[in-house]
Amino acid sequence: MRPFLRKLALPVAAVTACLGLVLVGSPAQAQDVTTGLPTSSSEVLNDVRYTKTLIRNNTGVANTNVARGGTVTYRIELSNNKTSGEVYARSVRDTPPAGFTAVPDSLSVSYANKTSNTKYESDGGVSASCKDGCSWLSNNWVLKSGQNVTLEVTYQVPGDADLADLPDRGTSVDVRTVINGSTVGGTNPFTAVKVGHVTKTTLSTASDDDHTSVVPVHTGEDIEFTAHVVSVDAPGETRGTVQFTKDGNAFGTPVPVTAVLDERGAQAQDADGHPVSAATLRHSFDTDERGEHTIAAQFTDSSLDSFRASTSADLTVTATTNTTTTISAPATVDAGGLFEVKVVVAPASATGEVQFKDGDTNLGEPVPLVGGEAAISRTHNDVGTHRYSAGFVGNSGYNNSATTATADTVVGYADWTTSTVVEPLDFVSGHTANLTATVAPIPNGGDVTFEVDGIAVGTTDVGTGDGVAVLPHAFDTAGTYSVVAKFNGTAGFVASNSEIFTVTVTDPLPERIDSTTTLAVTGKGIAGQPLTLTATVHPSGATGYVQFKAGATPIGDPVRVVGAIATTTHAFTDDGTYAISAAFVADSQWNDSVSGPTVIAIGSAATDPGGGVGVIDDLREIFGS
Known part of the structure; x- marks a missing residue:
């Protein structure tokens, strides 16, 4: 801290024996870390604590940096420092740095919802004294526990103020005793301000010239942040450094600002004619930093010379990670053979889904990416070429990507069956x-x-x-x-x-009665949608079970015949034709029987023409049961 603070010198008055000596406490101070100057100080005089605090400068923050022609606002508070009982104060007087003047109508006094006397002094300072709610004997403010006197006043900084650290010229308090009207007072330079050239800092990137948009960046790629600093009221180059911050935390080291030169080699000026300086920092975001970040630039005069600190508006950056998608499939396969189409997405940490395509046709629903990979199984009965591609749809900050080359698979003749x-x-x-x-x-x-x-x-x-x-x-x-x-x-x-x-x-057993079985298939011939299979056994009294089959594969468990009927449902997952049959397995007094195959066609929902299941041929009409 600069050695401008003067030691408190208070006249010590003798008072009545019952009052004793006037006690002066040690000052308690708070500092502005950007300038090292005090923003608040507090002392005790005869059990009255008086505290002066800088509450805001002309930019609205509690900062000791002030500008020529700007303003600074203080709060002065008188309070009771005793553990019990009352203390009294008649008036308070505040004097700002030389040349500063109180702004008209800026002085306010708060005391127990009462009014107080106020005065704007000729030296630019202010004073106040008790008017209503005073002590009955000597018109003092009565300070009880929780009942304080609070003044707020705004001072105007001269337009030609020295570019220097300027201490205030003290605060005086008239502390009164009840007996004999004794008075003591004190003066102390509680706070100070730094008058400097006003600066303005703006932050941009190469892709954000207007300083307002959300800037997209890709992890692992350098982005250049540039802070432009102008001195509003000083010619020439601004001196100082810029500290860049990310989400409120500093990153990189402070960067010195240097003059920005125009095409003639002279210092460039902004639209208002102010000389422009700049500091630039290149930075890349890591993959695990995906998401939104707030970037700012804080300019400070590193020499604490004559340029006021300033901070840019926040710049919002959204960091995402680019991905690449590659696809592979066998170059040749036999018709009817099963094979795999596989996609690999980099980086392997990417999350999202993959949509596979055959030409322009989507192949089913998107497949979740697991460990950077996704795959589907395919089989083709038709000879020809299939051109596979895929699109990755990322989440959690991973960008979409698509295959840049296709995986071509030629389906050829099977040379064996x-x-x-x-x-x-x-x-x-x-x-x-x-x-x-x-x-x-x-x-x-x-x-x-x-x-x-x-x-x-x-x-x-x-x-x-x-x-x-x-x-x-x-x-x-x-x-x-x-x-x-x-x-x-x-x-x-x-x-x-x-x-x-x-x-x-x-040969059939002679004691058994013959049976016949017929099959009906109803529903839509669409893959994934259930069909209803109904077997009817004659004569109606025949008892036993029906085993439904698709080709040689049983469909579920045998179904008990009830009232000559057995029924079940089944959904086919793959397109194609199937021969459906129903085999009656009779109880001991009946002969078994089987329906002739009913050949059905199963297709996708996109190609289904509507109506019922596509029965290609019912061989019962040819062979019976």
């Missing part, structure tokens, strides 16, 4: 059952011819949803038969023959 007869194991002579075979990989069409002991007994289409072919057939006599399924091939898929499958045929 496998045909396998899977059922039935046992037949009953004279009763129709289903011959069933599977073809792998699942073809995009084609048919299978079944042969029994080398003789073709029928040809049926292969389901494009599951690769299963189902043909109703009846063996006339009991015995053992060799069954072979021959896939006849189709575009993209070569033909293949199954190995021999042995079927055992037995």
Whole structure:
């Protein structure tokens, strides 16, 4: 602190013996950290504590930096410093730094909701004394615990004030005793101000010339913050440093301001003709600093010379992290083969979702990114080229990105297929059952011819949803038969023959009653939407269970026949054709029976033409049950 504070010198008056000596306490002070000057000080005189505080300068802050022609406002408070009882004060007198003058009508006094006498003194200061609510004997303010006298006054700084630290010239308090009207007073330079050239600081970036918009920045990339400082009332270069702050905390070291030169090499001026200086700091935000930040620039005269401190308006910066998205898929696959399309997003810490596309068509719903990766499985029955791409939609401060190159997959002919007869194991002579075979990989069409002991007994289409072919057939006599399924091939898929499958045929039990089973399929043939499967068993009294199947795959558990009806629901997840059947497994007095396959087509919601399920063929009409 500069040594301008004078030691308090108070006249000590003798008072009556019952009062004793006048006591002067030690001053308590608060300082402005930017200037080192006191903003407040307090002392005790004869049990009256008087405190003077700088409460605001012309910029509205409690700062000792003031400008020529500006203002500064003080608060002076008298209070009781005793632990009990009353003390008295008749008046208070405040004198500002030399040349400062009280602003007319700025003086106010608060005392127990009473009025006080006020006066603007010829030296620029002010005074006040008790008027209402005074002590009955000597017109004093009565200071009780919690009952204070508070003055506020604003002083005008001269337009030609010295650019220096200016202490005030003291505050006097007339402290009265009750007996004999004795009076003591004191004067002390409580506070000081720094008069300097007014500066103005603005903050900008290369992408924010108007200093008002929200500035987008990318983590890991340098951004340049520039603070322009002008001295409003002084020619030439401003001297000092700028400390940049982020969310209220300093970052980087203070940067000296230097003159900004125009194209002629002279110091540039702003629109009002003020010389411009600047300080620049380059900074990059880390990935974990994603989000909104408040940046400011604080100019200070590092030499505490003659330039007042100033702070820029806040600049809002939103930091996000750029991402890159790459996609991969097999260059070639066989028709019907299952493969994976994979996306990798960098950095691996990114969070969000990935939308896969085949050409311009979205492939399902967006897939959450996990550990920087997302993948989907695909299969194509048609020969051709598929062009995969993906778009990443980020969250939590990660920017969107899209693949810049596609992953092209060529679906070619399968140079192999496998045909396998899977059922039935046992037949009953004279009763129709289903011959069933599977073809792998699942073809995009084609048919299978079944042969029994080398003789073709029928040809049926292969389901494009599951690769299963189902043909109703009846063996006339009991015995053992060799069954072979021959896939006849189709575009993209070569033909293949199954190995021999042995079927055992037995005669029906004479004591059992024959049954027949029919199947009805209702609902929309849309992937993911349930279909209703209803089996009807005749005669109506037949008892047992119905096992529904799609190709060779059971649909749920067997369903009990009630009132000749068994029903269930099922939703297919993949597009294609399927052969649906219902096998009645009878109780002991009835013979088993099976419905002829009902071939249905399942498609996506986008391609469904409306109406009911697409029944391509009901083989019951050909073969019965």
